[in-house]
Amino acid sequence: MSTANGPTDRMNALEAARRGGAPGFAPDGLGPLLTRVLGSHTVSLGEPILEADVAPAVITQVRFENLRTIKSLTLDLEGLTVLIGENGTGKSTILEGIELLRKAANPSFVDEFFQVHGGFPSLLRSGESELKLGVTVRDGSNTLSWDATLIRLASGGLLISREVMQGVEDGKRRPTSGYESRSSSANRLKLGQLGERDSAAPLLDCLRRIQVYTAFETAPSWAGQELKRPSPLRETHVFQPAERLARHGANIANAYHALKNEFGKEHWDETMELVRLGLGDDVSDLGVRADPGGGNVALTMWYRGQSEAVPVFSMSDGTLAYLGFVALFRLDSRAALIGFDEPENHLHPKLLMRVLSFFETLAKNRPVLLATHQDRLLDGLEDPASAARLLSLNAARELEVHRPDRGALDTWLEKYRGLGDVRAAGYEASVFKPDPKGS
Numbered sequence: 458m459s460t461a462n463g464p465t466d467r468m469n470a471l472e473a474a475r476r477g478g479a480p481g482f483a484p485d486g487l488g489p490l491l492t493r494v495l496g497s498h499t500v501s502l503g504e505p506i507l508e509a510d511v512a513p514a515v516i517t518q519v520r521f522e523n524l525r526t527i528k529s530l531t532l533d534l535e536g537l538t539v540l541i542g543e544n545g546t547g548k549s550t551i552l553e554g555i556e557l558l559r560k561a562a563n564p565s566f567v568d569e570f571f572q573v574h575g576g577f578p579s580l581l582r583s584g585e586s587e588l589k590l591g592v593t594v595r596d597g598s599n600t601l602s603w604d605a606t607l608i609r610l611a612s613g614g615l616l617i618s619r620e621v622m623q624g625v626e627d628g629k630r631r632p633t634s635g636y637e638s639r640s641s642s643a644n645r646l647k648l649g650q651l652g653e654r655d656s657a658a659p660l661l662d663c664l665r666r667i668q669v670y671t672a673f674e675t676a677p678s679w680a681g682q683e684l685k686r687p688s689p690l691r692e693t694h695v696f697q698p699a700e701r702l703a704r705h706g707a708n709i710a711n712a713y714h715a716l717k718n719e720f721g722k723e724h725w726d727e728t729m730e731l732v733r734l735g736l737g738d739d740v741s742d743l744g745v746r747a748d749p750g751g752g753n754v755a756l757t758m759w760y761r762g763q764s765e766a767v768p769v770f771s772m773s774d775g776t777l778a779y780l781g782f783v784a785l786f787r788l789d790s791r792a793a794l795i796g797f798d799e800p801e802n803h804l805h806p807k808l809l810m811r812v813l814s815f816f817e818t819l820a821k822n823r824p825v826l827l828a829t830h831q832d833r834l835l836d837g838l839e840d841p842a843s844a845a846r847l848l849s850l851n852a853a854r855e856l857e858v859h860r861p862d863r864g865a866l867d868t869w870l871e872k873y874r875g876l877g878d879v880r881a882a883g884y885e886a887s888v889f890k891p892d893p894k895g896s
């Protein structure tokens with residue numbers, strides 16, 4: 458139950474701090490976390506662990522050609538990028554393309570291309586025969602780029618007709634860190650065969666540290682039983698170490714076990730503070746309960762005044778999703794790029810704002826790419842002019858990307874509370890202008 462100094466007030470205070478207002482506003486009973494937040498007038502919400510260990514190389518650009526609605530797209534990534542657009546424009550496709558780039562760093566790429574992603578019938582833009590993937594990584598003053606052309610053979614098989622790795626140092630090409638192969642028979646990427654000590658290793662390492670999440674699936678346990686496909690978040694899991702929240706939140710119990718036991722009391726207290734910010738002051742603890750039948754563990758939540766913990770299978774959808782985001786935020790330190798499709802699923806708008814703060818903090822150390830349907834999320838952006846991308850389809854059903862015009866947006870924001878509000882009122886065409894890199 459929320460009290461006068463409960464989570465609602467805290468959230469309001471955070472919102473005020475975020476917008477630069479309410480200096481000196483310091484509700485009672487807040488932990489050092491919030492004091493720090495209000496003191497600095499930024500919504501930093503603590504730091505994910507091990508930030509100092511983040512490798513310097515970062516992904517700065519991804520490129521796709523002939524991927525479903527994408528004819529040709531060059532997407533620069535820095536800080537937070539939020540894709541918004543109508544159903545079927547290609548938001549999830551961009552995230553899937555990024556997941557393909559992650560897999561390109563593994564020797565099993567071609568198998569997964571077909572078995573997990575459906576191969577050319579699922580991915581290749583209709584009427585086309587060549588799918589192109591590319592990525593650029595910045596490593597200090599060096600840049601490394603990798604591009605590959607995948608051709609669909611008449612047999613349905615795959616040919617890697619061209620694969621190029623290019624190193625650029627201080628604007629000059631570095632042949633030592635690259636290769637270029639053209640082939641009429643290659644059916645494996647060279648990239649996944651490179652060794653750790655290859656000069657292109659920073660690019661490989663960055664790709665392996667990509668994390669793409671799809672919306673947390675929290676279907677109630679009874680629905681999962683009927684479908685014979687329980688939500689990964691609600692299942693019990695074999696007890697094992699967790700370095701990060703796995704895709705679909707499939708290791709949430711292990712993630713909280715790690716958070717509670719591996720990083721010290723102060724870190725755990727901050728994690729619980731974030732949990733209470735979203736879920737209320739009456740959350741007293743989170744636990745990881747061992748399944749009596751064996752080595753499996755499941756998440757449980759304690760509320761003050763209740764004698765029994767709420768097991769993960771009876772938590773609300775939004776509660777569970779929010780716990781997933783807290784775990785993702787607090788454990789995720791090594792990611793070179795984080796993608797999340799539809800983070801708004803199950804979340805009350807206020808919780809969505811909390812989750813947006815997590816992503817904005819994560820985006821200080823690596824690019825974060827969100828895909829959403831929620832104008833409300835655009836309203837909460839710290840810098841909507843740099844973060845938002847509007848996706849649409851042209852008459853040929855090709856993806857087109859639009860970016861806000863900063864000057865136009867500033868004018869509209871005199872009357873509207875945020876970019877999402879402007880868009881919801883039907884004025885998106887006055888604010889978003891075509892991005893020549895996304896056609």
Ligand SMILES: Nc1ncnc2c1ncn2[C@@H]1O[C@H](COP(=O)(O)OP(=O)(O)OP(=O)(O)O)[C@@H](O)[C@H]1O
Pocket residue numbers: 525526542543544545546547548549550551578579580581582583830
């Ligand atoms: N082979 C293909 N060639 C061209 N377009 C395709 C092909 N296969 C699927 N598509 C289109 O690609 C789009 C895929 O949409 P995607 O899932 O990326 O959209 P989205 O923006 O995430 O939509 P939503 O908001 O509904 O989640 C659909 O519009 C689909 O019709």
Ligand SMILES: [Mg+2]
Pocket residue numbers: 548549550798
């Ligand atoms: Mg989608």
